[in-house]
Amino acid sequence: MLSRREVGGGRSSLGFSLIPSFPQGSNNKVTVHFINRDGDKITAKGAPGDTLLDVVLNEDLDFDGFGACEGTLACSTCHLIFEDEVFKKLGPVTDEEMDMLDLAYGLTDTSRLGCQICLSKSLDGMVARVPESVTDIRQSKDESA
Amino acid sequence: MSRLCGGVRFSSCTPKVCIVGSGPAGFYTAQHLLKTHQNVHVDIYERLPVPFGLVRFGVAPDHPEVKNVINTFTQTAKHSRCRFYGNVNVGKDVSVGELKQAYHAVVLSYGAEGNRSMGVPGEGLAGVYSAKDFVGWYNGHPSCREVFTLNPDLNCETAVILGQGNVALDVARVLLSPIDILKKTDITQPALEALVRSQIRRVLIVGRRGPVQVACTIKELREMVNLPGTKSEMVEADFDGVTEALKDLPRPRKRLTELLLKTALDTPGDKEQQRRHQASRTWGFRFFRSPSEVLADADGNKTVGIRLAVTRLEGSGEGARAVLTGEVEDVTCGLVISSIGYKSHPIDPSVPFDTRRAVIPNTMGRVKQATGLYCSGWLKTGPTGVIATTMNNSFDTARSLVEDMESEALDLSSVKTGSEVISALLEERGVKSVSFSDWEKIDSVEMSRGEASGKPREKILTVEEMIQVART
Numbered sequence: 064m065l066s067r068r069e070v071g072g073g074r075s076s077l078g079f080s081l082i083p084s085f086p087q088g089s090n091n092k093v094t095v096h097f098i099n100r101d102g103d104k105i106t107a108k109g110a111p112g113d114t115l116l117d118v119v120l121n122e123d124l125d126f127d128g129f130g131a132c133e134g135t136l137a138c139s140t141c142h143l144i145f146e147d148e149v150f151k152k153l154g155p156v157t158d159e160e161m162d163m164l165d166l167a168y169g170l171t172d173t174s175r176l177g178c179q180i181c182l183s184k185s186l187d188g189m190v191a192r193v194p195e196s197v198t199d200i201r202q203s204k205d206e207s208a
Numbered sequence: 209m210s211r212l213c214g215g216v217r218f219s220s221c222t223p224k225v226c227i228v229g230s231g232p233a234g235f236y237t238a239q240h241l242l243k244t245h246q247n248v249h250v251d252i253y254e255r256l257p258v259p260f261g262l263v264r265f266g267v268a269p270d271h272p273e274v275k276n277v278i279n280t281f282t283q284t285a286k287h288s289r290c291r292f293y294g295n296v297n298v299g300k301d302v303s304v305g306e307l308k309q310a311y312h313a314v315v316l317s318y319g320a321e322g323n324r325s326m327g328v329p330g331e332g333l334a335g336v337y338s339a340k341d342f343v344g345w346y347n348g349h350p351s352c353r354e355v356f357t358l359n360p361d362l363n364c365e366t367a368v369i370l371g372q373g374n375v376a377l378d379v380a381r382v383l384l385s386p387i388d389i390l391k392k393t394d395i396t397q398p399a400l401e402a403l404v405r406s407q408i409r410r411v412l413i414v415g416r417r418g419p420v421q422v423a424c425t426i427k428e429l430r431e432m433v434n435l436p437g438t439k440s441e442m443v444e445a446d447f448d449g450v451t452e453a454l455k456d457l458p459r460p461r462k463r464l465t466e467l468l469l470k471t472a473l474d475t476p477g478d479k480e481q482q483r484r485h486q487a488s489r490t491w492g493f494r495f496f497r498s499p500s501e502v503l504a505d506a507d508g509n510k511t512v513g514i515r516l517a518v519t520r521l522e523g524s525g526e527g528a529r530a531v532l533t534g535e536v537e538d539v540t541c542g543l544v545i546s547s548i549g550y551k552s553h554p555i556d557p558s559v560p561f562d563t564r565r566a567v568i569p570n571t572m573g574r575v576k577q578a579t580g581l582y583c584s585g586w587l588k589t590g591p592t593g594v595i596a597t598t599m600n601n602s603f604d605t606a607r608s609l610v611e612d613m614e615s616e617a618l619d620l621s622s623v624k625t626g627s628e629v630i631s632a633l634l635e636e637r638g639v640k641s642v643s644f645s646d647w648e649k650i651d652s653v654e655m656s657r658g659e660a661s662g663k664p665r666e667k668i669l670t671v672e673e674m675i676q677v678a679r680t
């Protein structure tokens with residue numbers, strides 16, 4: 064299975080470049096506000112085409128256990144929650160992403176996996192909330208099962 | 209905060225913690241300890257010469273991205289306050305008691321090396337394996353070479369897997385995957401060769417309950433549905449009432465059940481018809497069946513079939529129970545794989561162990577009725593859950609441990625020499641540990657051997673050879 068990083072171009076979830084290349088000036092950066100598990104707001108910037116996971120890694124944001132599978136749709140630890148208006152702008156979800164998202168703890172109707180969301184100027188100023196306890200639900204509730 | 213150490217005022221003694229087991233539980237516990245406590249030193253002891261536990265020996269060869277966590281574990285192992293000691297068998301080469309003397313705290317994270325047995329006659333016949341051993345075999349676990357004196361006998365048309373979790377689906381997928389796919393993975397060479405010769409064309413994945421209770425998750429189901437060269441074959445009647453139940457299901461279960469229904473019941477379009485027509489291998493779930501006996505041939509040695517008791521459901525949803533109806537059904541097969549759960553074993557009589565649940569009794573990772581003893585991973589909660597589950601479980605244990613260090617619930621007042629003492633003991637006993645950089649030699653040899661055959665690595669299959677490479 065291809066890592067999302069192995070796919071060339073703008074690393075969109077569709078696997079080919081949708082993002083025209085911008086000159087790399089700081090006025091082309093996209094601002095993202097993360098709300099961490101303590102409720103603190105952490106502001107970071109990324110380049111158009113970066114995924115939200117890229118931003119978390121590049122900016123060394125310290126979310127415990129975030130992005131365990133390194134953006135390959137093999138876990139749900141980069142689960143993020145968005146406000147309605149932002150969620151609508153995030154583009155389509157593939158079955159592959161939904162399959163992993165389905166396993167996320169605290170899944171909501173406006174949840175996505177951060178490794179699949181690519182930044183664009185239209186998302187400038189977006190807020191993404193890191194939900195509590197990123198546990199995959201592929202476990203038995205009865206611990207003795 | 210300063211503390212009295214041996215009568216002289218020092219700042220707090222360097223806390224020394226050791227962790228038994230180097231799978232995800234061990235590494236994530238270590239990672240969290242090192243991150244949240246600036247002085248703690250962590251030593252990880254591992255029975256095998258190679259680290260990573262089920263990430264190496266459990267995750268299916270065609271799921272390489274799941275193994276990406278090895279990168280973060282490698283970073284942890286190379287942390288200045290972390291040391292890896294492979295080839296050390298805790299319980300045999302050194303006791304838990306000796307570790308407790310040498311360290312301020314001991315974390316047990318050695319997982320579940322056993323498996324639940326079906327408890328039916330014929331379970332010991334040739335042709336019957338636990339999924340743990342089957343998976344261990346295709347993933348090159350040194351102890352699984354001995355289980356199959358020859359490679360498992362794949363000279364039969366039908367294989368029956370008991371259990372419908374993700375491990376069962378991994379086994380089915382490996383049995384039926386086109387060789388062209390498998391040969392580019394890190395599946396072991398002997399397993400690959402056995403699969404090339406395999407006659408298996410049909411795999412049934414059997415569960416006691418119904419479609420709504422199936423324990424696997426959608427990604428794994430989708431992989432089966434999309435497996436090249438295969439088609440599914442299910443029993444329509446098993447799905448009675450399932451469509452009606454859909455509307456009340458939470459989204460994850462609903463999507464899974466919808467995919468199952470579609471696969472089982474939909475009339476295929478032309479393209480799908482053609483694909484099925486060309487498929488040479490079949491797989492299917494069988495529901496409402498529980499193993500009651502494995503059937504032997506006339507000589508009483510080999511498996512020729514399995515007798516399944518027919519069940520029905522009482523109740524619905526997650527809590528539904530399978531109840532025997534008295535009917536049975538015999539299925540012809542030559543390979544039976546029971547995938548009904550791994551199981552932990554006790555390590556040492558001094559460590560409390562709940563034999564019914566096969567876990568170490570604990571509260572938030574603190575072992576009950578013991579001080580300085582903690583547990584994480586499957587040993588703590590039972591053998592279910594994926595790597596991310598274990599990650600959280602381990603972070604919780606680490607949090608408890610750090611809390612105890614800071615609140616002085618854990619006695620840090622005496623200097624502990626940790627690995628100095630243990631290394632001396634091991635040397636006395638003729639045990640040579642394998643360091644992380646020794647593992648890197650093994651890693652490097654495996655990867656370069658794999659390159660020759662277009663695989664990410666060619667795993668070394670014996671402890672002897674691993675040690676030989678480690679010593680070069």
